[in-house]
Amino acid sequence: MELPLDDPIAPRSPRRGAAGTSQAPRLTVGGLHDDRDAADFLALNAAAFAHHPEQGTLTREDLDARRAEPWFSPADVHLARLDGRPAAVVWIKRAPGSATAEVYVVATHPEAQGRGLASMLLTRALEAVRQDGARVAELFVEADSIGAVRLYETLGFRERRRHVQYAAQGAAPRATTRPVEDGEG
Known part of the structure; x- marks a missing residue:
């Protein structure tokens, strides 16, 4: 899916606490700077992607390898x-000087879902990279992740290409959306 970043991205606010609570929880947002942030990211990632065979098994070594990449910036990880307690994260991947920003990870802890945290973090992250010179945001999402696709569409993302991965006999194929290259489609 793809979103042009020509215009400012309007910020979104998270929704108040869960029904029946009298006090809203204290929300803080930071980056991925130290060991506590890394541990919180990994715990959140494992809970949010418990159903996903690759993303849900991310290890500290995997995370450290990504943090060593030239495209990594602690400021591009928005950890709420x-x-x-870790509740949601949006991680933007952008090569230095690139006009394209990839929405690399969007995850909300199951206990924090429905509060608008992913939307709030995603608009914040997209506006930050837009102000830093990105002209387009792209992301890859499994088409059967209905809630995620709906979120991205409400923010203006549009499907640019669909890839279908074939599954074993008797299992449903999984589709992912990918951006269309210039001149395609």
Whole structure:
């Protein structure tokens, strides 16, 4: 899916606490700077992607390898905590000087879903890379992730290409959306 970053991205606010609570949890947002951030990211990632065979098994070594890449910036990871507990994350991947920003990870802890945290973090992250010179954002999402696709579409992302991965006999194929290259489609 793809989103032009020509115009400012309007910020979104998270929704108040869960029904029946009298006090909203304290929300903080930071980057991926130290060991605590890394541990919180990995715990959140594992909970959010428990169903996903690759993303849900990300290890500290995997994370450290990504942090060593030239495209990594701690400021491009937007890690939200509610009352000090990891709740949601948006990670943007952008090569230095590139006009394209990839939405690399969007995850919300199952206990924090439905509060608008992913939307709030994603608009914040996209506006930051837009102000830093990115002209387009792209992302790859499994088409059967209906909630994620709906979120991206409400923010203006549009499908540019669909890839179908074939599954074993009797299993449903998984489709992912990919951006269309210039001159395609």
